[in-house]
Amino acid sequence: MPTSDSHASMADVARRAGVSVATVSRALHGSPLVSVETAARVTAAAEELSFAISRVASGLASGRLGRIGLLLGGPLHGWFNGTVIDAVHDRLTPADVELTIFRIRDRAERDVFFTRLPARRNVDALIVASFALTGAEHTRLQTLGVPLVYLNQRVRGVPSVAIDDVAGARDGVRGLLGLGHRRIAFVRSVQRNPGFRYSADRRVEGFRSAMAEAGVAERDQLVVDAHDLDAGDEVLATVLTRSEPPTAVAADSDELAIGILAAVVRAGLRAPDDLSLLGFDDHALAGRLGLSTVAQPAALTAGEAADLALTLAAGRVPARRTIVVPTRLILRRTTGPVAPRAAA
């Protein structure tokens, strides 16, 4: 009988099964040292008492916490972060490892995080999702004393899983070039809190590279900054009021592209007839809206990162410490050949 009010402890299970606490522990962990019959008896007793191992006690005794941390910047309700949490959680669950979220909202929280290191002694591994760490921060993280896995950020010597932002953007822009577009604008989202978006600049780089490849002079490579995901109208105006307006716009994220798409519709224009539009990510809504995009398999990337973290947390050596996940250009209904600028 468990002590009336509180939870059943391992001692309660042991008593009920008529064995020692040590045996209960071993049985519940599936140790081969325990005979099948005993194990069965223990399992039954545990079930009857609704016993669940206390992770806290287990962690203290074993040194393994059974918990992996996920460090994220920016809002968690965006498509990318949400997908990452989802995918990481899914990989962790079968391994019976829990997921603790660490989120940094702004400069201040960021400083606090790296000073106080709340994850210290508290997770078996930490996944750091796409934000641009400074060298000092990176160094500081090392003192955590747990394995680190970087997600969509590559740092020499640190295990990481990432897409190739440069190549992805390059492929996307090449796609537009292949449709005959030459005047292409690239819209980059500039965050209020710098350093939280690692990918933007690299995507610009891909754009430039594709454009240069096609012989477009650097001064004709139009890059527009969007200071807000809602800046669709603004961006559209900036772009269309040029003397020679672009025939295609590529945005560094779908969320941004969707805003621009809405602005296009609102302006009484049509994509792709009046303007081709390309996003980046393959946001859940992109397909629904027919938005062409450079798809990044975020769930896959995050899943790989989780696997890597699990491997490292267990003290095993991963097969590969650096994984690059491919992107894929998906042309839907917002992109088309440049020519037929007749419709209205």
Added chain:
Amino acid sequence: MPTSDSHASMADVARRAGVSVATVSRALHGSPLVSVETAARVTAAAEELSFAISRVASGLASGRLGRIGLLLGGPLHGWFNGTVIDAVHDRLTPADVELTIFRIRDRAERDVFFTRLPARRNVDALIVASFALTGAEHTRLQTLGVPLVYLNQRVRGVPSVAIDDVAGARDGVRGLLGLGHRRIAFVRSVQRNPGFRYSADRRVEGFRSAMAEAGVAERDQLVVDAHDLDAGDEVLATVLTRSEPPTAVAADSDELAIGILAAVVRAGLRAPDDLSLLGFDDHALAGRLGLSTVAQPAALTAGEAADLALTLAAGRVPARRTIVVPTRLILRRTTGPVAPRAAA
């Protein structure tokens, strides 16, 4: 000096500050029993060693884990769940409480969760976010032995924070009625995994109530099921091929409404000229797309739930155990008066 390889422990800090471990503990927790000078010395020593209290040891000794669980159904990358995670995390951080995510994907995971109770002895409180629990599941959760807070689900006797789905939908439909619409269709999303969406049926109820109020017979209250968030085209076809097609469509979520909006545009129609469209939620993209909607302040709701959980976890008695958060009808550009069915 901390033991070379491993982390500094409280003993290391104690040694460095020239006090006992007990004093370090008290000092670091801001106990008034410690003199200011000693406290300062301890804090300094801790800082020099980058010491962080081991939650695991602290939890075992004190019985307070410093961790709150969040149980979610369905995909985490959707707007609602993302917003909830965000908001809960933000309330927990100042209280120095961590957030652990429990997510249930399908029937199987659901059964495992309620059988094995992984949250047992592992969190100080559990927030259960909008999914329809069966009575048995609810009962089972009680055996967790920790305070429960329900988010967007109301169960007698359990602390909860929720919007009034019925009233929200009713207000929304009233808005459409006020614009002159009489033939209104309500689109309900039916999940593949039943029981994960608590709100859908109650929103239908609100729709019926408003329609009845306006004198529309029950058989003329058109409710359409969408089996997928991508079912926009399908839904639109179903609706428009009726002998007397509705002039307005209300969906039980913005994500669904956005899909329908896309289908409308794709069909060469226009909202609101050809069809008024109303969503529910006020998804981040709704504003960007000009979608009219019944806004639910999910961040606020989740924040309140987190506060409630913190209060209960600390053993304090909350001022209110049941909180209802108001919704608000926001009419943007996809809704309009019924009359001018002339445009093309």
Added chain:
DNA sequence: CGGTACGATGCAAGCGCTTGCACGTTCAGC
């Protein structure tokens, strides 16, 4: 100037597990 009270600190007993080691049993091999 002794007694008392109080503020500051240390002692030590856990919290509920894990795990190295010791201790039977049982059984095969010789």
Added chain:
DNA sequence: GCTGAACGTGCAAGCGCTTGCATCGTACCG
């Protein structure tokens, strides 16, 4: 039948904190 594996189980020492209680000064009171 005796020895030694091999197997299954229990003992007990922690893991690194928290916290009730004892202790020690010091200040204050009469």
